[in-house]
Every structure is written in structure tokens, then in C-alpha cells.
Amino acid sequence: MACFDWENGAVTGVSSNLRVVEIGSAAATSYCARLFADFGADVQKIEPPAGDPLRYFAPLTPMGQSAWFAFLNFNKSSTIIDPAAPNAIARLTAMIENCDILIDGRDVDPADCPSIDVAAIRKRRSRLIYLQASWFGREGPYAGFAATDTTIRALAGLIKLVGPVEGPPLHAPDFQTGILGGLWGFIAAASSAVAQIEGEAGPSWSVSIFESSLVVSEYLMFEAFARGEVVHRIGINRFWPVFPGGIYETKKGWLGVTTFTPAQWRAFCDMLGLSGLRDNPALVLGEERLKHIERIERQFVPRLKARTAQEWFAEGLKRRIPMVPVPDTSDLLLDTEKRARGAIVPVVLGQEEGRTAGSMQRLTLTPPRRGGKVPAPGEQQSFAGSRERQSLAASRTLRSIGAGRQPLRGIRVIDFTMGWAGPLCTRTLADLGADVIKIESTQYPDWWRGVDRRPAYVDAQMYERAQAFCIMNRNKRGITLDLTQPQGLALAKRLLVGADVVVDNYSVDVLPKLGLGYDVLRTLNPRLVVLSMSAFGAKSLYRDCRAYGSTLEQGSGLPNVVGNAAGPPVMSHVAFGDAVGGLNGCAAVLVALFHARKTGLGQFIDLAQIECMMPFVAPWITVHSIGGMPPPRYGTRHPQFVPHGCFRCVGEDSWVMIAASDENMWQRLAILIGRSDWAIDASLRSAEARRGIEDEIESAIEAWTITRDADQAMSELQAERIAAGVARQPTDLLKDPHLRSRAFLQDIERAFIGMHPQPSIPIRDGSLPFAIRTAAPTLGEHNSEILSELLGLSETEIAQLALEGIIGTSMVSEGN
Template identity: 85%
Template structure:
């Protein structure tokens, strides 16, 4: 019996986002009924395929579900489907992306009869806006979301990862929406009707660069494979044996990297202290260190990096991941059965230690039900809890208190999402060790000018929170932190694994103070990992998760994304895990420890390839900008400087429309070219013809004409272009917020909505120690005299200490 075994979930339509959302419920024991037409979900035919021709992508998305066939031509189709929905708790609806022959039903009428029903609807772009009717694919969404243009050689074309990204991001956001409703329903609230935009879900990855680059006035551009603004060195490099992922962000990490390689001149150069400064000299710096990395193996450099606290990691082949004993023991790699084949795939990364997820399972054939022993028999949540009307404007997590010990991107995104959904989040920093996204420059000019209050990235990640400062190295600071934790529901940290335990704030201590407390630890490799001491950023997580191995040209190196999206993915998974634990805590009164390894959160993006390799034993092919299933597929140059569109022909009819649009009607009627594999024989010729047409249009014109002809295409945007995107503007995605030091600035909305508009950003990010008095007096009852004494002793404060106050000794995982 899983922690969510009281929930019934029905999944209709076909989309990767809704399938992944429903799988996350199945991971924790929910009874998930997948409704399919007699021919099955179209995703069952998605490449890559196993040796017996089954979709590895479908397998990853759907194990531990049941399959129910509903033939839309049957006289009782609507009656059967409505009966299923009216007895479920959560309806996960992908029909707007692909109806998959699902019978037409009136969800609004069902919701009137069943106010307890939570309905989640996914779409590519949302119901309204200029892009609402666009045809899309995973890659065209990523292009529009600013996730493709900055990857690849400087001269182009942009390179990009295979599909299987937007569905995971959309599915995570969908799960967060539906699970937050499940938390609210335990307080007697009715169900909600949610919508999730897959496009806006993908902006979770690019929003950091969207705002930070705009604030700095930086002009981003491609500068070569595995080189990215604003971190350098931050890429994948060849060694004597194997590839090594390197990220050196802080001055201390750069100094340690230079010391490791014997590059004292670079180490001591005052022009290379900060990452942005080094990026201006990347060719010179690479000439020095790239040859030296080839003197030793990736594993040997990794061992050196551990000693020196440098974020470096070997880039594994997929076979390395499959043989990794630790990943199997943790459930990151799990066994599945799909028909007559046995395989391995990526398991759940929401590692709740008291109520763990399932480890593997069976992929249902069309119409196959899980065994009776696997399906829970007690009533659904809807049947045992009374529901009331939703309080207009009430956030689902209102009344939940979160203590936030996080820095940077991953942890703050997790707690920001909880705050956006209504939780009271109290962010704890120190004047000596503030959130490093306020800036890592500790030199006096930066600190004295209070530049740490002007970081756009910090402000985006920490809205809707209150902030205090506490020096946890002093006894009184520790006592105050424990008092806050005693009254909290959740605590989140993404420090290195030993930081809080060494301070006396480990879970073994906190659960005695507060048995209902949910504690989320977001370390890079996991609390008990052999590599628990490895320093890591989002880029490190991507490098170590296997994804770069399947990205890039067949004869090229492993390729990273231009943005360290391991952070954002870790944050969303952390939020999802907290919501599951909150459901359990509300049911039982018991909290638990969540051991989230952020590197495991990146593995789903390579899951289909891992599954195929686990059966056939052969490394997957690399396609560059091409696709294993769609022909043509790729980035095509348009008129203007560095102007591109991402295009895909996903079926025969779309191919015919594309051929006519580009002036090749002969191809449209050529029977020998109606099959994608037949077109692959002349793929070079087709690509030249497409580019000859796109070069006569600017990118937006090309997109407009091709979309009018119902061809899947999207402009390859820069992240900063999204601040002026007409679709986002029409949907009110960007909200203007006033804050001290930076004034009026834009904030991105969540991609999930329970109405026509986005959730409002209620408050700007806190300045350092902004709410010291408010929280210490209001929550803990301290007098003004006591608060003043804490300030005089340096336990609290509102100004960042410069490097003269001592070196920071806290670091994130």
C-alpha cells in the first residue's frame, strides 16, 4: 500500500506531460486507470523502440498503471467514461495535445455533480493567446522557450537534446498542481480545475537567464559547444580516458582548479577572479588547461576534485549508469517488464524514506489491468472526506509553514513554488553566509554598494517569502532556529549533506522537536552516497546524469545544455516530494526525511535511451538535430543574423503540407516519400530545400506561414526575447513587482492555473534580514530589547559581511 493508495486517477487523451504526471501518482501507489482507444495511446509508437518494437518512452511513462480500452464508436463509450471519472479523485487530461480518439465528454457538468473532483488539463500553450492553436513538438516548444538557440557551434546550426524534456517538465508541474489540491482536500476543500501550459512549464528552465541577462545588459550568443554564459570554465572536456564535466563558479573554485592543474599564473591574475571575467578570455584559458586535462583519466581528476571541493564529475556512458550499484540500490534505476521483454528504466527520484515509492513494475498492454492484489480496495479520498466550496483566491497550501535553508536555484525554486501556492515560507540566511545568488563577490566595493540586493536571479527565486538572518554558528541563533522549526510543517535545505547535522539541525534532532516535520534534503548525490561530498551545480548534475552522451552529432563530443537546468529540475522534484510527504503527514501526523539526490532528477531525460541500452546492450545513436522518427526535423537558418526556426514534420499529412509550402508540390504527391524512413534517404536534399525557403523569410514570418499551414515550427528564441514574447504578454505571464533597490521588475508566473489568470505574485523577494523583527517578535514573542541585543551581537543583521569578516564555510550541494 503506497502513501497515495487512497487516490483514484483517470488519465485520458495522449500527452507525455499527462502521462508523466499520472505516473508520479502511480509511483506512490495510486490506482491509475489509463484510457486508450483500441489501437492504443499514440505514444506506444514513439521512438526509440526496443528490439521487439515497443516504445521505451511509453514504458518509462506508464509502468504501474492499468489500461482501459474505450472505443469511441461503441454505444456506451460516453457512459463508461463518465462513470470512471465520477468515481475518481483526479482526472488527468491530455486531450488538448492529442485527443487519442477519446469520447467527447462534458467535464464541467461532471464537476458540478462531483465537486470533489480535481481536473488537470494540459495543453501546449494554454487555451488563449497567439500560439494557442499552434502545432507543436517537444523540440519546437524548447526552441520557443529559449532552450535551443544558445547550444552548438558559434556559426550554427544550434544543437539540441533529443525529445523527452518538455513532457517531464509539464508532468512535474501538473503533479504539483494536482497534489497540492490533494493536500487542500484533506482540509475539506473541494477539487479544483487546473490547467498547465507545457510551453510555460519549459520556461522554468530559461527564466533565470531571461531575467539575469536582461538585468545585466548582457548579449548572449553561442560561443561553441560546451561553452556558455555566464560560467567559465563550465563544460565537458576530454581526458586521458573518458570525459570530465567541469564547473568553476566561485573564486575559490577557480583557484582550486588552477592549483590542481598547476596554472599559478591564471590563478593569480586579478582579471580572472570572477566567472564573467574569465568568459571574456575563454580561448586563452582553454589553451592552458585543456591539454593538461588529458594527462590523467576522468576518474583520477574526479578524485582530485573531491579533495579540493571543485565541482567536477566524470560524464558516464549509459552502460555505466546501468552498472552503477548505488543507483540501483537507491531506486534510481529500476526493473520493468514490457510484454515479453525485461528492461531497466529510471525510477522515482522523490525518495521519501518512510513511505518510499514503488521500485519498478509492469508496463500495461492495451486493455490490461493491474492485478487485483496491486489495486487498493478502500474508498477514494472523495468518498471519505466532505468537500466544501473553494474560497475564492485561496491558495491550496495556505496554512503550511516552511523553513527555508536554501541557496541558489534548486532549493529556492522548490520553496518558491510552495510559497506561490500559499505556504508561509521563512527564508533563513546569515549576514556572513547569505544566499550565494545574491552574488559571490565578497570584495568591499560590491558589498559596500549593496549590490547583493540587486541580483535579479535572487529576486525571481525568492518572491512570496519572508526573510530573516540568523548566525547558526552561535548558540542563540541555533536556539531561535529550533524554535521556528518546532512550529513548522516543512524544512528544506540544499546545503552539503553534513552542514545542518554539524550545526545540530539534523533530522534525528528535528524529529524529536517536531514529529510531524517533513524534512527535504536536496543534496547532489544523496545523503548516503559514496559521492556525498562532491560539490555540484545544475551543470554538474547534467554532466553526471548521462544526458550529454546522447546529445550532439554522431562524431562529436558529449553536449551540455546552455543553462544548468539540473537546478530547476531538482527544485520541481523536491516540491513534488514535499507534497507527497505532506499528504502522509496530514493522514498520520508523522513527518519524514526526504533524501532527494538532484543528479537522479536529471536521469528521466535520458530514460528511453537507458531502457533501450538495458535490453540490447548497444549505445544509442546520436542524431544531432535530426530525429529517429520525424523526417525532416531540425534547425533551419532564416534571413537576418543568427536567425533560426525549429521545424518537424510529424506525420504524412504534415509532410505534404510542408512540401507544398516550400514550393515542392511534386514531393507532396510522390507516393514513395510518404513514409518517414523513405524520406530519410533524401534527408540532405529535403533540408536544403527547406533552408532555401526559410532564408527568404525572417524567423517570425517563417513560423507564421508554416503554422498557418499546420506545420510544427517554432522560432529559436534567445531567453531575453521571451520578455517581449507576444503570447506570454497576452496571457499575463510576466507580472510587475516593486522592490527596494531594483524598483519595478518583471516576475514569471507559475505555468499552472486554477482559473483564467495566473497566481498573483503577492510580495517581492526579501532584502537581507528584512523580516527579522516581524518574525522574531510576531512568531517567537521576542521583545524589542532582545531583538536589538541580537543585532548588536551579530546574530541577526541586515547588511552582508564582506570578505574581511571571514571566508564563508557553508556551500550548497
């Protein structure tokens, strides 16, 4: 028997006094509940006599158990309730009335859950936090659509831009929307748990899995809006606006490369001895280099084959180039650092023992459990030393609040973040009501304002027109402080004394070198929650590696399960890792805030963003750890659903994703495409039987789709309750009828760019999204407001700070 650390956090776990009930069957709700279990909550999973349908979802272990179900459900208990039993409703109602959080996936799959009146229960139990997940939300044109993970991702703009130019678009296996939706659901429920410590009643949350997935594509959505450009698929491992920004073959192994800034491009060219490319003024920015892809690749691709991926990685570290070897599953399992950190943990599935992805919320004072056991149907798990449960708000008079109330109002966050991941974390906290103060400097502002530091760009204040910056920094206040100067550092420390949370996503040594390491911060403010969102972790061997979201995906192992068997590892999205890191960072902050509000003790969170990508590979890690076989690549096909794929429609680069997820859906599809003989053929009832004629089935489907517009094909398929989704461009989502009907896009006025759309968060307390209160700050916009109101400085003192360059409202150009 392997040595497991299952009980880590059971006695002192942050959530050890929480009871969670999970009903229905959805990957999103299962993952949300597992995140609570990671920190000690008693999670009761309600299953029908046949078990959760996800118990049968591929990939399967050698003994036929679902590795996907295992990842989603270890450390939970299972309760079997037969809906036909006379006491089923009363039994389930009693369990819910005695819990703190109800997580409901019935809109995705009811899983034979007894019918219960949640509204009536909530009237009796006002403290109950209720989270309901659905594919699309309960209102809107798509509300009744049949869906799968890939049809959702197609509609969310996450598939069309991936793969060969000629198509079909490629995509990762089915382990993405459930993780994204689960993280958003956890953020909703955990923020309410924080608020409930202050005596607030439990809200009724809803989370749209479709809208949850847009967090990955919103960057391209709004960049396209700002530029008026339509981005096209430009080949495997090629993405706008970064080049090179893909995966390349070396002498041994594959290497992930990202050259975003001009300095990184010059260093890359120097490393390869390509001075002609380095010194070409027409190739300074990635967008400029994209116009010459073939010519540039002809020069550097052969040179990369002169050394191994590991050798190039070492060279990249010296030159501060974001490069990383692309591991396969066996590499991940042999990675001692990931095992030591708890990124890969032991898991028991009945008689089988393997490995899976652990919790990515690396709290240091109240760490998560490391590994665990997957419950058999009906199995109760107990953890030695668990405390007697006490209701979240048992000792307080609950305050009734209206829908849409901000659960994090009154919490102050000091934001030392740049780019995407860190600002998304703090934006989410701000959207939920926190007072987020973003600290930049005129010398080094957020690089998402633009990496072009040439005088023409700066003098025209183009850094105030960056759409990406605006969507990631709304609802925040902005101040500039030169932290390299004693006065600037002293002012930052004074702000930190009155704060609840600090977030940074710099390299691990930046804040400590400035005199703002955790040893200093906890002395200033013992209740402070400090989140460090570095790429590899504060003490990692790779802590000095430069990284972007693309680097995180390249180094996570995910590309090795995407694409065709004979092809290279395939990136699924150029900066997927940023969005995922941001959501995990927010989730970690909420867990630590929950603890701080109960105990008065802050703590350090050592989040490694590369580890946050590992849940997307978790099932393959488990299967490989038990059976020793590397994961197969399916291209656009599926290990469980036949047929499944992206099919060409009428028009240029027009595609629709189709999946037959059960026998009845297959029969309806066969009839719709004119093959009634297949529908009545008993020998084709199982997916495995159909796999023998998969080529023929796909040809018949494409003969049908090629005569139809993609939206028409989706409409006809959905009318027959067949899972289908148009492969959308990210920019298409700006006019998506479903998003418009749900007011997902909100128009906001801002200086320099005027009225522009912003995405809502996908979690709602009521029928409407949380309102976006303020636009992103211009550089130093709130200097006077913050320095006078929070720190008590006079107008004269503030003017002197500006005169000395400690604060300012204009970016300093290169060379100044």
C-alpha cells in the same frame, strides 16, 4: 524472470487510496499520472482500440516497443474504450465520476477519446481534481499552434544558445517538455490533494507545457533584463556566465567541470599548476574569464589529458572543485548505487525485460514502488494487498472555493536553501500559499545574491540587486540567524517546532554539524517533513562532491545522447539540473505532506538532484539495457520525424525549428516550400523512406527559410498547421506576444531594483496566473516581524541579538 519490487508502497503507499483517470495522449499528462502510480495510486489509462499514439514513439526496443511509453506508463492499468461503441460516453463518464483526479491530455492529442462533458461531471462531483494540459494554453497567439517537444523548446529559449558558434543550434532528444510539464501538473494536482484532506473542493487546473519549460530559461531571461545584455551562443559546452563550465576530454573519458566561485577557480588552477591564471586579478569571476576563452583553454585543456576522468574526479573531491566524470548509458546501467537507491529500476514490456528511470522522490518512510510492468492495451494491473479505496474528502463537508485560491495556505516552511534548486522548490510552495521563512546569515547569505565578497561589492549593497535572487525568493519572508552561535541555533529550533516542512540544499553534513540533523528535527517536531536536496544523496559514495546544476547534467548521462555522432558529449543547458531538482523536490514535499496530513507523521526525504536528471535519458537506458546498443546521436535530426531540424533564416543567427510529425504535415510542408512533386510521391509517405533523401529535403527547406525572417517563417508554417517555432533567445521571451497576452510576466516593485518583471508559475486554477504577493526579502527584512510575532521576543531582546551579530541586515564582506 527478474526479481521485482513492484508492490513497494501498494499497502502503505501514500496514494494507495487515490483513483486517477488519464485521458488523451500527452507525455506531460502520462508522466503526471505515473508519478501518482509511483506512490500506489490506481491509475486507469484510457486508450483507443489502436492504443495510445505514444506506444509507437521512438526509440524502440528490439521487439519494436516504445521505451518512452514504457517509462511514462509502468504500474498503470489500461482500459480500451472504442469511441464508436454505443456505451462509450456513459462508460467513461462513470469511470471519471468514481475517481479522485482526472488528468486530461486531449488538447495535445485527443487519441480518439469519447467526447465527455467535464464541467457537468464536476458539478455532480465537486471533489474531483481536474488537470488539463495543452501545448500553449487555450488563449493567446500560439494557442492553436502545432507543436512538438523541440519546437516548444526552441520557443522557450532552450535551444538557441547550445551548439557551435556558426550553428545550427543543437538540442537533446524529445524527452524534456513532457517531463517538465508532467512535474508541474503533478505539483498542481498533489497540492490540491493536500488541501482536500482539509475538506476543500477539487479545483480545475490547467498547465501550459510551453510555460512549464520556461522554468529552465527564466534565469537567463531575467539576468539579461537586469544587465541589458544579449547572450550569444559561444560554442559547444560553453555558457555565460560560468567559465570553465563545460565538458572536456581526458586521458580516458570525459570530465564535467564547473568553476563558479573565485575559490573554485583558484583551486582548479592550482590543481593544474597554472599559477599565472590563478593570480591574474582580471580572471577572478567567470564573466571576466569568458572574455579570454581561447587563451585560457589553450593552457588547461592539454593538461586535463594527462589523467583519466576518474583520477581528476578524485582530485576534485580533495580540492572541493565541482567536477564529475560524464557517464555513458552503459556506465549508468552498471552503477550499483543508482540501482540500490531506486534511481534505475526494472521494467517489463511484454516479453522484454529491461531497466528504466525510477521515481526520484526518495521518501524514506513511504517509499515509491521500484519498477513495474507496462500494461498491454486493455490490461488491468492489481497490486496485492491494496486497501479498499476511500475518497479523499469522503468524511468531510467540502468547502467551495474560488479560482486562484492558494491550496497550501496555512502550511509553514523553514527554508535553508541557496542558489537555484532549493529556492525554486520553496518558491513554488510559497507561490501556492505556503508561509516560507528563508533563513540566511549576514556571514553566509544566499550565494545567488552574488559570490563577490570584496568590500566594494558589499559596501554598495550589490547583493540586494541580484535579479536571479529576486525571482527565486518572491512570496517569502526573510530572517538572518547565525546558526553557529547557540542563540541563533536555539531560535531556529523554536521556529522548527511550529513548522510543517524544512528544506535544505546544503552539502549533506552542514545541518547535522550545526545540530539540526533529522534525528534532532523529528524529536523537536514529529510531524515535520524534512527534505534534503543534496547533489548525490545523503549516503552516496559521492556525497562530498561539490555540485551545481551543470554538474548534475554532466553526471546524468544526458550529454552523451546530445550532439553529432563524431562530436563530444554536449550539455543542453548550463544549469538545467537546478530547475529539475527544484521541481522534483517540491513534488516530493507534497507527497510527504499528503501523508503527514493524513497520519500526523513526518519523514525524511533523501532527494539526490543528479538522479532527477535521469528521466531525460530513461528511454535510452531501456533500449540499451535490452539490446545492448549505445544510443545514437542525431544532431538536429530525429529518430522518427523526417524532416526535422533547425533551419537558418534571414538575419544574423536567426533560426526556426521545423518538424513534420506525420504524413499529412509532411505533404503540407512540401507544398509550402514549392515541392508539390514530393507531396504526391507515394514513395515518400513514410518517414523512413524520406530519410533516404533527408539531405535534399533539408536543403530545399533552408532555401525557403533563408529568404524569410524567423517569425515570418513560423507564421507561414503554422498557418498550414506545420509544427514550427522560432529559436528564441531567453531575453526575447520578455517581449513574447503569447506570454504577454496571458499575463505570464508580472511586474513587482522591490527595494534597490524598483519595478521588475517576474515569471508566473505555469499552472493555473482559472484564466489568470497566481498573483505574486510580495517581492523577495532584503537581507534580514523580516527579522523583527518573525521574532516578535512567532517567537514572542521583545524589541529589547531583538535589539540585543542585532548588537551581538546573531541577526542583521547587512552582508559581512570578505576579511571582516
